[in-house]
Amino acid sequence: MRLKHVLLAIGLAAVWGFNFVVMEIGLRHFPPLLYAALRFALAAFPALLFVGRPGVAWRWIVGVAAAVGVGQFGLLLVGMRAGMPPGLSSLVLQTQALFVVVFAAVVLGERPGTRRIVGLAVAFAGLAIVALDFGAGGPVGAFLLCVGAAASWGLGTVIQRKAAPPDSLRFMVWVSALSAPPLLLLSLAVEGVPHLTFAWEGVASLVYVAFISTLGGFGVWGWLLKRYDASTVAPYTLLIPVFGLSSAALVTGESISPVKLLAGVLIVAGALWAGTRPRAARAYAAEAAALAAAGRASTISPTASSSCEADRNHASYAEGGR
Template sequence: MTPRHLALAIGLAAVWGVNFVVMQVGLRHFPPLLYAGLRFALAGYPALLLVGRPQVPWRWVAGVAAAIGVGQFGLLLMGMRAGMPAGLTSLVLQAQVVFTVIFAVLLLGERLTARRATGLAVAFAGLALVAFDFGLSGPAGAFALCVAAAAAWGLGNVIQRKAAPPDSLRFMVWVSALSAPPLLALSLLVEGPPRLAVPAEGWLSLAYVAFVSTLGGFGVWGYLLRRYDASTVAPYTLLVPVFGLSSAALLTGEPLSWPKLAAGALIVAGVLYAGSRPRSRGHASLSPAPSALRTPAPRP
């Protein structure tokens, strides 16, 4: 990568990492399902005027909207509202890689190699350490909701990989547009009539997650993928929990315990190991990740 593109990749990871703290701020003023619905409405509907059709069959757009827009973000925000800290949430969501591989094996018939299984076992050990550490002081239900959100994300990744959209930004605009109505309907059913008279802080949070994180983030992501292989760009998304944990510690005072740091190291190391190929002919090489690990970027 050129220095400019490297800065873009790291900056994108920072934007998506800080996003967890921003969402935590927004949840002080909006119930979770309403917050998710408004996010996707703001990100999707204005942008529909600027993009064409999604260039893939509608069933794939609807599938990703159901799995990621409604499933992942609905569960994620409910988990955060129930007590899951922002930084820890950014780390737990990396379990989506484990679920992506599981769903790819079950639904697409992909082969689970010994190396990939070992890497995922290491990542799962990190997740178990998070569960143990958080379970001593935090609500188990909130943790379970975030793990379920990671599972929904993994399913959405497999659907999106099957769809193979040629333009990730255009695809996410349509996914956002299709995600908003069911989320807003669920909010009305579960959370009651919306109350939109909230402080400016709440609306600024929504503006950040809709325009900076979603539209701006996927604009940069698509720009980088048009110039580099996915295996070159994707590893930088592993910096998302680094920025998520550090920003939560700096901005909200969320503690960085040794178990949390050790869990983060296990999860990142496991994912990297699972996505690499063994040394061959005396040379170390990191090849493109296996297809099940070539997942879309995190959508925090």
């Protein structure tokens, strides 16, 4: 990647990492499910009027909206309201790689391979350390909700891989549009009719997560993926918990203990090892992506096709906590 594009990718990870602190601030002013509904409603409208049709079957949009819009963000925000710190949430969400492999094996019949199993074992060890450390003094239910959010994200990743949307920004706008109504209904059913006071920081939080993190972030993400293969771009998203933990420490005073650092190293290193491919396989993936874009996917060799799928496994929704 060119230097300015590397800086752009790092900046995108910083935006998505800081997103957890912004959500923590938003939760001071909105109930979690309502906050999620407003976030996706703002991301969808008026953008929906300009992006055109989604370019994929509606069942895929419904599936991703249910898994990611409602499942991931609903569980994440409820977990954060229940006591899960924002920095730690950004770290735990990276364990979605574990669930991607599980769901891909069950739904798609994929075999993870030795490299991926080793990487996931390392990441799981980091998650276990987080669980033991946080469980000793924090609410276990909040931690489990965050793990459930990671599982929902993993399921959404598999669904999106099946959908293979041609434009990630347009796809996200439509996912947002279909996520907002069920989240609003859940909010009314669970949280009741809200009594809102629109403080400036609450409104600013919604503006950030809807326009900067969601629309702006996905726009940059799609732009980078059009210029580089997924295995080149996706590893930069592993910087998200680095920025999430550091920004939470600076803004909210969340502590970064040696135990958290160890867990973070294990989770990020394990996810990186499991999600990236050897150099030769990356070359096949780039070839497969080029052929698919040219409409000649049927000519891709089985090896190239398999490698391309593995790259998308790491890239799809790598922008977690957006």
